[in-house]
Amino acid sequence: MDARLHIGIAGAGLLGRLLAWRLVRLGHAVSVFDAAPEPGPRYGKRQAAAFSAAGMLSPLAEFENAGASVAHWGIRSLGMWEAMATQLSGAPFHQRRGSLLLAHAGDLGTAVRMLSRLKNAPSQLQAPQMLERAQLARIEPALHGIAHAWLLPDEGQLDPPQMMASLHADASAAGVLWRWNQPVTQVAPHAIATADGSMHRFDIAFDVRGVGAKTDSSDAMPVRGVRGETVWLHAPEHGLTRPVRLLHPRHRVYLVPRPGDIVVVGATEIESEDRSPVSLRSAVELMAAAHSIMPALAEARILRMDSNLRPALPDNEPRIEHQDGRVRINGLFRHGWLIAPAVVQDALAACGLVHQPQLHQLAEAVL
Structure with missing residues (x-):
């Protein structure tokens, strides 16, 4: 898909920042909506789960309680994180x-x-x-x-607050528009609704709000x-x-x-x-x-x-749902930092924003 698209993302946690960073580098116009007042961590208050994580990249250790899909996403993501750490600003x-x-x-x-x-x-x-x-x-x-x-x-391991800051900084420098203090009430095909009553139209809307997606309409994933x-x-x-x-x-x-x-x-x-x-x-x-x-x-x-x-989600496995004009990713559970880059890549491939062959070239191409 070569045309420049206007893409909306609901959620500025790990998935939201990875998506924004990747999509703006592909040449798309990206807007991100989040209820948080600012991009940094807010310990002691509601914040993205990514800030609280330990940042362990452990596909083998996590295999004890996770399925093969998590292990394979984790294996792919190891090289992707390694490559990204050398390219992101701030030396995370x-x-x-x-x-x-x-x-x-x-x-x-x-x-x-x-x-x-x-x-x-x-x-x-x-x-x-x-x-x-x-x-x-x-x-x-x-x-x-x-x-x-x-x-x-x-x-391996990484430092979640540092990586979150670097993803935000580099996506911002590339032109991503961050809409802080904007709680999302619904993500529909081609649209994101915010708590102030506004409906924002997009070519594609991504819903990566995690637990925050529970407040959505009746067709929301059964996230807990x-x-x-x-x-x-x-x-x-x-x-x-x-x-x-x-x-x-x-x-x-x-x-x-x-x-x-x-x-x-x-x-x-x-x-x-x-x-x-x-x-x-x-x-x-x-x-x-x-x-x-x-x-x-x-x-x-x-x-x-x-x-x-x-x-x-009920089976503790991540899920990617794609329909025309909307992509939803949720259920990363305790595996967020381990698998997020590969999950994002698969979601982009599912809606045609990257070509499927790129899935096997990630360590070199960096997402």
Whole structure:
């Protein structure tokens, strides 16, 4: 499709920013509508789920609870993120040094069950590599007291706030029009309706509002919010260099190092649309688990406790719906940063905005 189109996007979260960045680079006129008052994060208030995420790019680890489609989207997106990180302004943090699975001595059974499920993952992903204690100490000396460890070599991470800022900045510089303080009430074919009663006409309208799409008309996807909670710690010279998952019978606690001596700790996945602050139980469990494998965190300072809602559909699988003049993407659940570039590319291909052969050239072409 070579003609310049006028395209509207409802939602300025991760999908909205990726779409805007990609579409304006293709030469289209793009307008993005969002209820937020500004593009940056608003911790403690309603904000895009992408700002609250840990930013782990873990197609193998996530295969434990996700289907093959998520794994394949994740595999494709790994190279796409790597390429984008070199092209976006602001030098957003991104690395692929693998991730770690850890287990205490009493939780070996939990680890074995998880590893057995990972054996069915796509063959493009390297299998987990068991590490002896000396090997773990050599690559991550900040970790202590761990009986069992495995390296997942293909995995990576990025910094969500930095990447969100870079996508917004570069899309803005290319001409994207951002309509902040504009809650969307409906996305129809060729049109986006806003809360002030206006109806905005477009050649194509994209609906990527996540949980916000629940307020739409009766034909909306059956999206629900799944609560997640994280603790942000400031730990100067903490020494952790790659994401870590601590396997536990009840949950998977993750520790993710970020630029600025920050470690993000999270695990919770609660079937609730409660947006209240982090609970005492969650905070204590998260920090105790983190301290059990990383003693240096004892002197860390708590920067923030954050909670947000991930958008999920009944089967916890993402969905792309296309009809003439409207494309809807929702249900990225806990996999947003892992799979978003490939999902966006497939959505653009579905409505003819990119050619299907490009799907296999993404690492070089950068979306």
